[in-house]
Every structure is written in C-alpha cells, then in structure tokens.
Amino acid sequence: MKFSSKIQKCGLSPIRKFYPYQVEAQKRGMKIYHLNIGQPDIKTPESYFETVRNFSAPVLEYAPSPGMPVTIKKVEDYYKNLGMDIQPGDVVITAGGSEAITFTMECILDDGDEIIIPEPFYPNYKTFIYNTGADIVPIKTSAEEGYRFATREKIEAAITPKTRAIMFTNPGNPTGVVLTPEERRLVADIAKEHDLWIIADEVYREFTYNGEPLATMGSFEDILDRLIIIDSVSKRFSACGARVGAVICKNKDFQAEFMKLCQARLSVPTLDQLASASLYDVDPQYLKDVNVEYKKRRDTVKEELSKIPGLVFSEPEGAFYVMVKMPVDDAEKFLIWLLTEFNDNNETVMYAPAGGFYKTPGAGINEMRIAYILNCDDLRRAIQLLGKGIEQYNARK
Ligand SMILES: Cc1ncc(COP(=O)(O)O)c(C=O)c1O
Structure with missing residues (x-):
C-alpha cells in the first residue's frame, strides 16, 4: 500500500x-x-482530580469547538494579567500545545513553503511541519555560543522568498535559552520587515531562573496581527496528561481558518477542560x-x-x-x-x-x-x- x-x-x-x-x-x-x-x-494540583471526581452531568457531551467558556475565560484572564489586550475570540482551547501547533501549521503553510526555526529544536516540530508539505530552514547555533540564535545576521541568513514564518520555543527546549527583551524585539522587527508570521511556543513560560519577569511576545503591540502564541497546561501545572492547551492570536482571519480545523475535530475532552480550568485558581x-x-x-x-x-x-x-x-x-x-x-x-x-x-x-x-x-x-x-x-x-x- x-x-x-x-x-x-x-x-x-x-x-x-x-x-x-x-x-x-x-x-x-x-x-x-x-x-x-x-x-x-x-x-499536579489536587483541584484537577477533585473537579473530575465531582463531575455529575448525566451525559458527557461534546464541548464547544473553540473550547468551554469557563476554560477560555481562565486563559483569557491569564493573558490579561500578562498585560495583553485580550478580546473574545483571541483564545481557542486545543488538545495540548501539540494540537495548537499542528493546526497553526495547517493554516499557514503550503507545499514548498519554508518556516525558519533555530536549531536544535523540539523534534516533534518536524512532524507537524512536514505533514503540510513545507520545509524547515534552521537557524544555526552552537554549544560554544550558548545556542543563542537571535542576531540579525543569523536570522536573515535563513530567510528566502519562500519563508512564511519564524518559530521558536522561549524558554527553549532543548537549549534552556531565554531570549532577552532586546532579542525578542529583534525577532519581532525582522518578522515585520519580512512580513512573516511569528509563532512563539511559550509552553515553558513559568520556568525562568535568573530573576527576569515572565516574558511573552504578546507584550509587543505592533506585532499582534502576525503573532501566534502556543500555550499549554502541561508544564505550567505539571498536567501533561490533561492534553489541554491553547492558541492565542489576535488576527481574526487566522482564527477563522483555525476554527475550520477545530470544528472538524469537534472538541477537546470536556472533563479535562473543566479540570484544567480549575488549575488556574491554584494558589500562586x-x-x-x-x-x-x-x-x-x-x-x-x-x-x-x-x-x-x-x-x-x-x-x-x-x-x-x-x-x-x-x-x-x-x-x-x-x-x-x-x-x-x-x-x-x-x-x-x-x-x-x-x-x-x-x-x-x-x-x-x-x-x-x-x-x-x-x-x-x-x-x-x-x-x-x-x-x-x-x-x-x-x-x-
Ligand atoms: C517546546 C514544546 N512545545 C510544545 C510541546 C507540547 O506539549 P503539550 O502538547 O503537552 O502541550 C512540548 C512538549 O514537550 C514542548 O516541549
């Protein structure tokens, strides 16, 4: 076959x-x-399991395709707390950050397109991207320079007429690199100059150790029309088995395309969404x-x-x-x-x-x-x- x-x-x-x-x-x-x-x-915070145990509806129904209102609200509030202007429709719940990435790629990449990613990178990106027919163009880094990638020379060397997006994990898996505010700004500027999407995989956002405040690419207002943030409860709340994540994007056209995939997969599991919503109430x-x-x-x-x-x-x-x-x-x-x-x-x-x-x-x-x-x-x-x-x-x- x-x-x-x-x-x-x-x-x-x-x-x-x-x-x-x-x-x-x-x-x-x-x-x-x-x-x-x-x-x-x-x-994992106990509230997750309590919510599951206390669930008492007679029918385990499909959840709405964009996510359950209670879960969306928690993620919206979380991003408002980070200082983003979040409006209805900007947050969609997905089956983990993994589904958020898969659907994003399916929305923005065609056969022959290119997406640039600093290497080394999270290996599953290859599967998510190759299944669209697009290719990855790596930004080269080295152990000797601490795997840092965010210089104009390095990023621009990877851009071709086929480039559609720049994607990176911040904080980095597998490198542990956290971008400085200047580096984040540079990535934002280059993406604007070359008219590229920015895919910021920020599933490790809570895990930074050198005293810097939580940093999201969403704090740059001038790139919000091209920024796609990948989010998840997996690492934040040590709830990898919940399979609940989110995409955060203020581009309405992107969200309209993304919703086609969400509707086709019907919904994210109801109980896991409810239990994940409870995680956002955990004591800070x-x-x-x-x-x-x-x-x-x-x-x-x-x-x-x-x-x-x-x-x-x-x-x-x-x-x-x-x-x-x-x-x-x-x-x-x-x-x-x-x-x-x-x-x-x-x-x-x-x-x-x-x-x-x-x-x-x-x-x-x-x-x-x-x-x-x-x-x-x-x-x-x-x-x-x-x-x-x-x-x-x-x-x-
Ligand atoms: C960089 C990165 N992005 C996304 C994911 C996907 O996580 P999940 O689908 O559990 O949210 C992982 C999981 O390890 C990861 O390391």
Whole structure:
C-alpha cells in the first residue's frame, strides 16, 4: 500500500528509540537514572482530580469547538494579567500545545513553503511541519555560543522568498535559552520587515531562573496581527496528561481558518477542560514553589557538569533542559554503551542524544539533552555516572 510522501519524511521520536536498550538493561537488574524525558515529576494540583471526581452531568457531551467558556475565560484572564489586550475570540482551547501547533501549521503553510526555526529544536516540530508539505530552514547555533540564535545576521541568513514564518520555543527546549527583551524585539522587527508570521511556543513560560519577569511576545503591540502564541497546561501545572492547551492570536482571519480545523475535530475532552480550568485558581505560591525547586535542580546540574572535564555547556536560563557537548565520538553510540556495557554498582544513566533535535544532517552528533526532572540527590548521582561513563568509554580502546 502507498503512504504519503509527507508522512514518510517524518521520523519516530529520537528519544523513544532507545527504549528497547532500557528494557534489556532493566532485565539485567540495572537501575537507570532518566535524564532523557521531559515529563515533570511535580505533583499536579489536587483541584484537577477533585473537579473530575465531582463531575455529575448525566451525559458527557461534546464541548464547544473553540473550547468551554469557563476554560477560555481562565486563559483569557491569564493573558490579561500578562498585560495583553485580550478580546473574545483571541483564545481557542486545543488538545495540548501539540494540537495548537499542528493546526497553526495547517493554516499557514503550503507545499514548498519554508518556516525558519533555530536549531536544535523540539523534534516533534518536524512532524507537524512536514505533514503540510513545507520545509524547515534552521537557524544555526552552537554549544560554544550558548545556542543563542537571535542576531540579525543569523536570522536573515535563513530567510528566502519562500519563508512564511519564524518559530521558536522561549524558554527553549532543548537549549534552556531565554531570549532577552532586546532579542525578542529583534525577532519581532525582522518578522515585520519580512512580513512573516511569528509563532512563539511559550509552553515553558513559568520556568525562568535568573530573576527576569515572565516574558511573552504578546507584550509587543505592533506585532499582534502576525503573532501566534502556543500555550499549554502541561508544564505550567505539571498536567501533561490533561492534553489541554491553547492558541492565542489576535488576527481574526487566522482564527477563522483555525476554527475550520477545530470544528472538524469537534472538541477537546470536556472533563479535562473543566479540570484544567480549575488549575488556574491554584494558589500562586504553587508556581513559585515549583520554580524554586527547578532552580535548585538547575544549579545542581550545573555544579555537577562543571566537574566533568571536556564538556561544553552554558547555564540554562529556563525550561528544564540543558544541552551539553561531550568529548565522545557519537552521543548515540555512547548512550547504547551506557545501557549495554557500563555498570557502576548496578546503576547507569540515560539522556537524549541531540542529533534528533537538529534538521542539519550530522549536527549535534556528540551532544546530548539533559532533562533535570529528578530530585537533586538523584541528579547528582546521574551526572556523576555520566562523568564516569565518559572516562571509561574513552579509555576502552
Ligand atoms: C517546546 C514544546 N512545545 C510544545 C510541546 C507540547 O506539549 P503539550 O502538547 O503537552 O502541550 C512540548 C512538549 O514537550 C514542548 O516541549
């Protein structure tokens, strides 16, 4: 049977493909420290589960296609609190940030179009974009320059007559980079000058550690007609399984096109929307405490990584990831070796090899992404294991 060339251009998750090695290692009794997945371990606020338990309607109906009014209202209020002028119709609820991105791409990209994205980037962007027939043009960055991308030279080098949009994650997955106000302004200016959409994936907005206030691209009023913000409860409230996100866009034409897709998929799950709405009433201390915890983890990771010779990395400023260049030949081979041959008191460690976070073939070959979603003691041990692993791996020959 024939498959579409679009789906065949997509790949499976570069993070999940090492699962069989993990299973084999566990069968041998190995304990594995997971630095490879972005699933937060923080407790979801109890109100989520209470709302689900207290639901008592006799029929579980479809929700309205743009989202349930109570959920839309919470997201609208959240953005008003960030200083945006939010009007009815600017917020649409989606099945996670993932659906917000998928539908956005389907609305703005055609076969042969290009979208520019700084690499390394969140690998699922490839699937969302390739399925429209468009291509990704990466903005090149490097470990040595802290994976920063927002300079005029770098961005403009990627723009061609086929470019339709610039997309970026801020704070960055996998880089941990947080754009400065000047960098955000520059991206906004370039998008205006070249008449491009700006897709700001801000699902990690709450996770910044160097004292800067929460920053949204929505604070620039002169770009609101071309700005599409991707939002989600997944990371903010540690509610990844809720599958509730949102698109925020003040361009009425965009919202009219977007609604065609929303109506075709009928609705986002009713119970999850109701429960997600309750999350926005959580005591603001919850988000502050979570932030303090992640900052501690960030500092622990930084401290332990600094003790390993030959690593290149920069202090992550946000999200809960850090990209690290290692003194090994190939991060995938090294990971497989860690899972098949390395053993330190029956313990080993997993990370995400960074090749899959790049569009450019061969880029990131000796880089990894670490997700700091473990408690500080486990993080210390995991990174010490990495250090021992690098030493033994390189001493093998
Ligand atoms: C950068 C980025 N954007 C979007 C998503 C999608 O998240 P969700 O669909 O759970 O909202 C993720 C998930 O890890 C992500 O890392």
